[in-house]
Amino acid sequence: AVYQRRVRGDMEFQNLQSLLNRATAPNSEDEAKHYCTRFTTLVNQEPDGASRAITLLIAKVQSQNEPVALRAIHVMDQCGKLCGKPFQAQIGKFRFLNELIKRVSVKYA
Helix, strand or coil: CHHHHHHHHHHHHHHHHHHHHHHHCCCCHHHHHHHHHHHHHHHHHCCCHHHHHHHHHHHHHCCCCHHHHHHHHHHHHHHHHHCHHHHHHHHCCHHHHHHHHHHHCHHHC
C-alpha cells in the first residue's frame, strides 16, 4: 500500500508538473488558460496539492525565461483565487516568500 501510494503520488506530481508546463509554455492564450484551469482543479483534488503546486510554481517563477515566469505568476494568482485556504496558507509561508524575494531582488541577480 505504501508503494502504491508513493507511485500514485509521483504520478500526481508529474501530472501537476505536466499541466504547469503546459500552462506556462509560450502557446496560445486560450490553451494556457485551459491548462491553468486544469492545474487549479488538480491542486484542489489532491490532499497535498497546495504544497506540491508551490514547489512547482517556485521553480517556474524563478525561470530566466520571462514569459514562463510571468505565466507562472498568473497561475499562482489563479491558484490563490481558486484553491482556497490550503493554497493561501502555503503562499503565506516564509519559504515561499523568500523564494519570491530572490526572484525580484537585485541582491540575488
